[in-house]
Amino acid sequence: MSESPSSQAEELKLRERLAKLRDLPLLRGVGVSGEMSRLKRQLDRMGSEPSADDVWHSVELARHQDRPYTLDYVERICEDFVELHGDRALADDPAIVAGLARFDGRTVVLVGHQKGRDIRERTHRNFGMTYPEGYRKAMRVMELADRHRFPFVTLVDTPGAYPGVTAEQHGQGGWIARCQLTMVRLAVPSVTCVIGEGGSGGAVAIAIADRVLMQENAIYSVISPEGCAAILWRDAGEAKKAAAAFKPDAAHCLELGVVDGIVPEPAGGAPADHDEAARLLAESLRAALAEVEPLDPEERRRQRRRRFRAMGVYLE
Amino acid sequence: MESRIDVTVENREGERAEGDGKRHPNTCPRCHSHYRDDELEQTLRVCPQCGHHFPVRARERIAQLADRGTFAEEDAGLRSADPLSFFDLRAYTDRLAEAEVATGLGDALIAGAAAIERRPCELAVMDFAFMGGSMGSTVGEKFARACDRAASRQVPLVSVTASGGARMQEGILSLMQLPKTVCAVDELREARCALISIMTHPTTAGVLASFASLGDVIVSEPGALLAFTGPRVVQQTTREKLPDDFGLAESNSRFGHVDAIVPRAELRPFVGRLLAMFLQAQ
Numbered sequence: 001m002s003e004s005p006s007s008q009a010e011e012l013k014l015r016e017r018l019a020k021l022r023d024l025p026l027l028r029g030v031g032v033s034g035e036m037s038r039l040k041r042q043l044d045r046m047g048s049e050p051s052a053d054d055v056w057h058s059v060e061l062a063r064h065q066d067r068p069y070t071l072d073y074v075e076r077i078c079e080d081f082v083e084l085h086g087d088r089a090l091a092d093d094p095a096i097v098a099g100l101a102r103f104d105g106r107t108v109v110l111v112g113h114q115k116g117r118d119i120r121e122r123t124h125r126n127f128g129m130t131y132p133e134g135y136r137k138a139m140r141v142m143e144l145a146d147r148h149r150f151p152f153v154t155l156v157d158t159p160g161a162y163p164g165v166t167a168e169q170h171g172q173g174g175w176i177a178r179c180q181l182t183m184v185r186l187a188v189p190s191v192t193c194v195i196g197e198g199g200s201g202g203a204v205a206i207a208i209a210d211r212v213l214m215q216e217n218a219i220y221s222v223i224s225p226e227g228c229a230a231i232l233w234r235d236a237g238e239a240k241k242a243a244a245a246f247k248p249d250a251a252h253c254l255e256l257g258v259v260d261g262i263v264p265e266p267a268g269g270a271p272a273d274h275d276e277a278a279r280l281l282a283e284s285l286r287a288a289l290a291e292v293e294p295l296d297p298e299e300r301r302r303q304r305r306r307r308f309r310a311m312g313v314y315l316e
Numbered sequence: 317m318e319s320r321i322d323v324t325v326e327n328r329e330g331e332r333a334e335g336d337g338k339r340h341p342n343t344c345p346r347c348h349s350h351y352r353d354d355e356l357e358q359t360l361r362v363c364p365q366c367g368h369h370f371p372v373r374a375r376e377r378i379a380q381l382a383d384r385g386t387f388a389e390e391d392a393g394l395r396s397a398d399p400l401s402f403f404d405l406r407a408y409t410d411r412l413a414e415a416e417v418a419t420g421l422g423d424a425l426i427a428g429a430a431a432i433e434r435r436p437c438e439l440a441v442m443d444f445a446f447m448g449g450s451m452g453s454t455v456g457e458k459f460a461r462a463c464d465r466a467a468s469r470q471v472p473l474v475s476v477t478a479s480g481g482a483r484m485q486e487g488i489l490s491l492m493q494l495p496k497t498v499c500a501v502d503e504l505r506e507a508r509c510a511l512i513s514i515m516t517h518p519t520t521a522g523v524l525a526s527f528a529s530l531g532d533v534i535v536s537e538p539g540a541l542l543a544f545t546g547p548r549v550v551q552q553t554t555r556e557k558l559p560d561d562f563g564l565a566e567s568n569s570r571f572g573h574v575d576a577i578v579p580r581a582e583l584r585p586f587v588g589r590l591l592a593m594f595l596q597a598q
Contacts, residue, residue: 161525163545163553168563171573173524173544180498181530200482200491201525201544208495222482222491222522232404232484245402246487256399258488305499309460311492312453313399 050251052244059225059243061217062196066271068278069128070097070112070155073195076278077285078103078110084141090170093134095126095158096206098141103153104286109145111138111206112155115196129162130202132175138206139175139182151289152183152190154206159224161202176205183208184304187297191288193263193281194218195270198248210304211288214250214259215281217269221248258311261288344368360580369537369580371517373419374426374443377476381584382430382439389428391461396423396454400487408485411447419446423454424479427462429469433588435595437474437512438466444478444518451522452483456493459527460500467507472594474587476514477528481521490522497527510594512587515542515565515574533590534574536565537583542574 050058061067074081079102086092094114101110116125138154145152161172183190183206190209198207198220214220223231225239228246253259263284270277292300343350347366360380361370372380378387395412402408416422424446430439440462442449459475466473482490504511513531515524517540524544528534536542543550543563551558561567568574578586 161544163550165550165554165556165558165562168543168545168550169567169571171568171571173521173542174529174573176525176544177494177498177527177529180495180526181502184495184499184502201494201522204491204494205525208498220488220491222487223484228484242404245400245404246484247400248488253488256487256489258492305502308492308495308499311496312456312489313397313486314454314457315395315397316393 050249052240055243055247055249055252056240058217058249059219059239061269061271062219064269064271065117067196068270068274069117069157070114070195072274073155073278073281074099074101074110074112076275077282079105081110084144085137087133087136088140089133089136091131091133093126093131093137094124095128095130095162096134096138098137100150101153104282104289106151107148108151108153109141110153110155111141112195113158113202113206115157126162128158128197129160130158130205131162131164131167132170132172135175135179135205139179142182142186145188146186149188151293152186152188152209153285153289154190154192154209156192156194156198156203156207156220157196158199158202159197160199161205173201176201179205180208184308185301187301189289189292189295189300190304191285191292193285194220194259195281199224208304208308210292210300210307211261212259213261213263213284213288214253215263215270215277216250216265218250219243219248220250220253220258221246256313341370344370362580367538367579369517369539371444371478372580373445374421374441374476377441377516378426378430378439380580381432381441381474381476381587383432383434386431387428387439388430389426390465391427391458392422394422394454394458396452396483396486398485399453399489400485402485402487404485411485415446419443421446423458424449424451425455425458427458429465430474432474432584432591435588435591436469436471437591438462438469438471439474439476441476442478442523444480447483448481449477449479449523450481450483450490451479451493451497451526452486452490453493455483456496459497463500463504466509467504470507470509472510472512472591473504474512474514474591475527475531476516477519477523478516479519479521479523479528481523494522494526498530501527501530510590512590512594514583514587516540518542518546520544520546529573532594533576535583535586536568536574536577538565538577538579540565542568 081101083099097114098111113128115128116122191211192207192209193213225243226236229238229242230236250262266273266276344363346368349365398408425442427440510532513534515536519542541563565577
């Protein structure tokens with residue numbers, strides 16, 4: 001990694017803060033000492049941390065047009081798949097696919113965003129940007145999974161929930177909230193993998209699983225680099241800087257405890273070899289499910305809740 | 317295609333710059349009447365001429381809602397850390413310090429025990445003046461603890477939201493506050509305690525897409541913007557013609573997303589009645 005001026009400035013800032021914390025009388029106790037060891041770790045890591053270029057490389061690979069999408073994986077890792085359509089209320093949202101799948105010799109319920117390969121399909125799939133109807137479809141197959149004790153698998157790949165008038169009128173925010181609540185309450189084991197773009201609320205709606213995984217070159221973020229740049233730098237062209245600042249890559253998400261594991265991709269990234277990417281994904285999904293399946297359903301739910309309750313860093 | 321997502325704050329900054337940038341905060345944007353601060357305080361910050369609801373800061377909101385002297389703040393010492401060492405044009409730590417000085421608040425949410433119309437409850441109130449009411453780890457943790465306290469005291473939780481969404485400067489951790497607060501509400505529900513969600517202007521993005529929408533009863537104030545994506549971003553992204561009432565409480569009511577729109581002057585007795593209903597049931 002080349003030493004850019006910004007990373008030097010960052011290191012300087014960290015050292016200053018560390019010095020400040022050392023000088024504080026130990027009044028605030030645990031919170032501060034935790035902060036100190038964190039800062040130390042951060043300093044130790046500075047040399048090996050992914051650089052701005054590495055992060056941006058992930059962003060590009062995560063959005064690569066040849067990246068395998070949910071149905072590409074389904075085709076390769078499921079012995080059979082019956083797609084289920086519709087939210088039983090209003091519509092079928094093509095930006096999310098849901099279905100019963102045979103995976104690893106048993107039935108699971110699978111839900112994933114679907115972006116679409118060519119312009120026609122992309123338009124049909126709305127670029128993987130979900131309407132409330134999509135979350136409702138996801139919710140009703142979550143309930144189906146629970147009823148029949150089928151493990152629940154989701155694949156996340158969306159730029160975000162669709163920002164449109166109808167979507168708003170149909171209650172976009174509320175359905176994202178309720179979709180999360182339904183998923184966190186599942187009695188059956190669940191696993192999520194971010195396979196491309198984990199864009200904000202649209203992604204997190206179906207990502208409240210016992211184990212959350214992320215592919216090596218996927219990104220998971222609160223806002224798109226362009227959006228962040230437009231707001232904070234007042235210039236969408238600063239997307240690369242923004243991405244480096246909010247660190248949406250897998251290594252950082254793992255370090256922050258947001259994901260439990262990173263799913264390796266074949267050399268050159270998932271777009272280069274769909275079959276191998278699928279094999280690696282299947283392996284990780286299998287291992288993750290095996291970890292959580294033996295647990296008692298109540299205990300599993302408690303642990304899932306505890307996992308998400310623990311998210312965040314603050315000073316006491 | 318550029319990804320367009322929006323659980324984040326600060327669409328409003330742009331709006332302010334374009335529209336009524338020079339408007340004094342005590343000038344009514346609707347009828348242009350101007351008031352002294354004490355006049356507005358008297359009228360609960362509602363324009364006596366046209367009924368426009370001005371924004372209310374968290375402490376004042378608590379004074380409006382809670383019985384005098386009953387609010388006991390908790391977790392006042394919680395502060396945001398800077399897990400990403402985030403630096404855009406300025407350091408996140410500087411922005412935090414500045415917001416604390418400007419607002420007198422530790423972060424964008426105040427929580428504690430209170431009584432409303434002599435009914436006990438837990439109260440969690442957001443303040444838009446603190447970095448756009450954005451939800452980072454501290455707001456998430458304070459809300460979650462408020463849920464815990466409500467559950468252990470077996471009282472309803474009353475939340476008053478005003479937020480631009482997730483706090484970008486905490487990156488993915490701010491997104492994780494959505495599931496975190498959702499989990500906290502799940503535990504509150506398991507303890508069979510009610511969540512009364514009062515959505516005030518503006519309740520948007522990450523806060524709307526998490527705990528605010530999970531209220532057993534959802535109440536809003538007239539004219540409040542309640543939208544996952546704000547009008548400016550929707551307009552820019554889709555080039556659609558937006559309805560005049562896009563995202564407003566009235567539109568949300570028409571589409572079935574809120575239980576009641578209650579003018580500010582009636583809010584306190586209304587919440588009091590709800591508390592009486594829920595406390596009886598326990």
